[in-house]
Amino acid sequence: MSKLIVTPNLPAVDDVYQWLVDAHVGLSDAESMRLNARLILLLANAIGDPQVIREAIDHATSIRGLESSSPCT
Amino acid sequence: MATQTDIPVWREIGEAPHPGVAGEKATVAIVGGGPVGLAMAIELGSLGHRVLLLNRFDFISAGSKAICFSKRTLDIFDRLGVGDPIVNKGVSWNVGKVFWGASEDPVYHFDILPVKDQKRPGFINIQQYYVEELLFEAASKLSFVDLRFGHNVVAVEPDATGVDLKVETSEGTYEIRADWLIACDGSRSPVRAMLGLEFDGRVFEDNFLIADIKMEGDHPPERKFWFDPPFNPGQSALMHKQPDNVWRLDFQLGWNIDREAEVAPENVEPRVRALLGPGVPFSQEWYSIYTFQCRRMEHFLHGRVMFAGDSAHLVSPFGARGCNGGIADVDNLGWKLNLVLRGEAPESLLQTYDYEAIATADENIQNSTRSTDFMTPKSEASKAFRDAVLELSRDHPFARPFVNSGRLSTAVSYPNSPLNTADVDLWAGGIKPGSPALDAPLGGRWLLEMLGNWFVLLADGWQGPEPEDVDVVDIAFGNSNVDLIRDRYDFSPGSAYLIRPDQYVAARFRKPTLEAITQALQRAQGRQP
Incomplete structure (x- = not known):
């Protein structure tokens, strides 16, 4: 049974999105990668449920390749 | 075979004499x-089987070989009657620290034996040659065990009922037939x-330098592990105490190195000195460089031939597995x-x-592979994590359990083994x-001393008649x-566990009946489909 919430569940999405992007300002690619890793680990611990994390990884990896096949608009 | 220089x-054990007679037979050849x-020879020999060991x-x-012997191994050594001399010679430890x-x-420290009040510590460190020597002495005392060192097996021909072996000695070759070969x-x-x-398996592209050194002084017998220390920048290092004031230092070197140069004392000693600090006197025991692989055979049982230990499965050293x-x-x-x-x-x-x-090998390979991937990340993303x-x-306790410098060997469980009888009662733990x-x-x-070597019904107030063929x-x-x-x-009053000779739980019952115990015993002995 799926446990990952994939319907809208987060208020203030524009703020959250902006925070995520702003956190990377001025960072090199390597520093960004490390920041993302820290964020993922913090959030994974806060979620506290391996099954949710497993499903999130599956959802995220299933999208791989879409960007190259979708037309530019 | 002559000593290899x-x-x-x-x-020195010395070459066992050529048997001189043709057509020898052994029940089990190891x-x-x-x-x-x-250990296999002691196990089978002490149970009364004729064992021929060829080395x-x-x-x-x-x-420099194995040094870390786990609590589970010590429990097994106890069962084989060799626990005390090995533990007495070893250095006991429970705590590991990661820097x-x-x-x-x-940044992290762990206790390998979180459940206290057990006979044996989480680990002892002892040089493999001491363990081999003590096992050799114990095996030599068993009249059913024939130890033949300096005898080299050069041909193996299995058939449906046994194995024909050809053995080479300095006095010539001989042939022998064994019912079973391990x-x-x-x-x-x-x-x-x-x-x-x-x-089959995976080769890890990395080199590690082992410096076993002798050093006086009073350092605690903890396992110390460093990520990116100043004395080995960008790499890892490990320090561990052994008996006789011998210390194992282990330096990760990376892949593209000159192995011959790195192992030369004039290049090893600056590394050692940088780790120990200036002015600490030490002397060389043994320096060597190793790489490692994780591999296993698809099956360990091939008719009358069985594989055990490194011949069957190979892991990285991190985790002492x-x-x-x-x-x-x-x-x-x-x-x-x-039983067979x-x-x-x-x-x-x-x-x-x-x-x-x-199942044990796969768990060991998985753990040691994960440790190795944490220590030596194989991609930018892996390194970032x-x-x-x-x-x-450093600041967040939640992150410390992620730190993986080796998940140290503990006993592996077989929740889906065909030998288990599934619980029918409710258990809150146990x-x-x-x-x-x-x-x-x-x-x-x-308790483990009392379980011994045979099937045991471990009961809390046994009421019924003694079940047959169970202690x-x-x-x-x-x-x-x-x-x-x-x-x-x-436990609750009247409840009982059925425990296998290797001290694994086969079944447990709140209100055991003789019939249920007998069925579980038959299942645990493979006598029931």
């Missing part, structure tokens, strides 16, 4: 006289090669082969060695079928202070 000798082969070299080798960068405070002949197993069997994994094989195979040899179980019981030992864990672990019995003090002794250990009978064991096993 390129292998350091710890103790190839390989390392810790796994010797290529006529000596016990020195050099990152130049900080003198560990190959404990190491990672480059000649038996495996002679049978043309595959050994190599030699300990091999001793677990002995523990698992010994009682099963004993006595005609009390069908040969098919040995299929469960294949199942359970492979590793560094993120280390960065977070030990599940397929898991190893947990030690506890009992009546001035230790009963009743904790309620004549023992004071049984609260701890009741708690560990979630």
Whole structure:
């Protein structure tokens, strides 16, 4: 049974999105990668449920390749 | 076979004489006289089986090999009657500390034995040659065990009922037939090669320098591990105490190095000095460089030939899962082969060695591979996660358990083993079928000592008639202070566990009946489909 919430569940999405992007300002690619890793680990611990994390990884990896096949608009 | 000059000798054993007669027969031939082969010989020999052990070299080798022996291995050594001399010689430890960068405070520390009040510590460190020597001495005392060092197996021809072996000595070759053959002949197993069997897995592109040094002084016997320390920048290092004031230092070197130059004392010693600090006197015991691989055979059982230890599975050293994994094989195979040899179980019981030992090997390979990937990240993303864990672990306790410098060897459970009888009653805890019995003090002794070597009904107030062919250990009978064991096993009055000879739980019952116990026993002995 799926446990990952994939319907809208987060208020203030524009703020959250902006925070995520702003956190990377001025960072090199390597520093960004490390920041993302820290964020993922913090959030994974806060979620506290391996099954949710497993499903999130599956959802995220299933999208791989879409960007190259979708037309530019 | 003559002594090989390129292998350091710890103790000369001498070549056993050529048997002189043709057509010798052995019940069990063991190839390989390392810790796994010797322990296997003791296990079967002490159960009264005729065992012939053939070892290529006529000596016990020195050099840097296994040093960390787990609590589970010590419990098995106790069962084999060799626990005390090995533990007495070893250095006991439970605590590991992990450091990152130049900080003198560990980012993480762990206790390998979180459940106290057990006979044995989480680990002892002892040089493999001491273990081999003590096992050799114990095996030599068994009249059913024939130890032939300096006898090299050069041909193996199995058929449906046994194996024909050709053995080479300095006095010529001879042939012998064994009903069973156990190959404990190491990672480059000649038996495996002679049978043309595959050994698939993964090679790790990294080099590690082992510097075993002698150093006086009073340092605690903890396992210390460093990520990116100032004395080995960008790499890892490990420090561990052994008996006789010997210390194992282990430096990660990376892949593209000049191995011959790196192992030269004039290049090793600056590394050692940088780790120890200036002015600490030390001397060289043995320096060597190793790389490692994680591999296993697809099956460990091939008709009348069985594989145990490094011949069957190979892991990275981080986690101490190599030699300990091999001793677990002995523990698992010994009682099963004993039952088959006595005609009390069908040969098919040995299929469960294949199942359970492979489960153990896979868990060991998975753990040691994960540790290695954490220590030596193979991609930018992998390195980012590793560094993120280390960065977070300084201030955030949640991140510390992610730090992986080796998940140290513990007993592996077989929750889905065909030998288990599934629970039908409700248990709030205790030990599940397929898991190893947990030690506890009992009546001035230790529970694991009392379980011994055979099927045991561990009961809390046994009422019924004695079940056939099972030893009963009743904790309620004549023992004071049984609260701890009741708690560990979630006992209630009248309840009982059926425990295998390797001290794994086969079944448990709140209100056992003779019929249920008999059925569980038959299942655990492979006598029931």
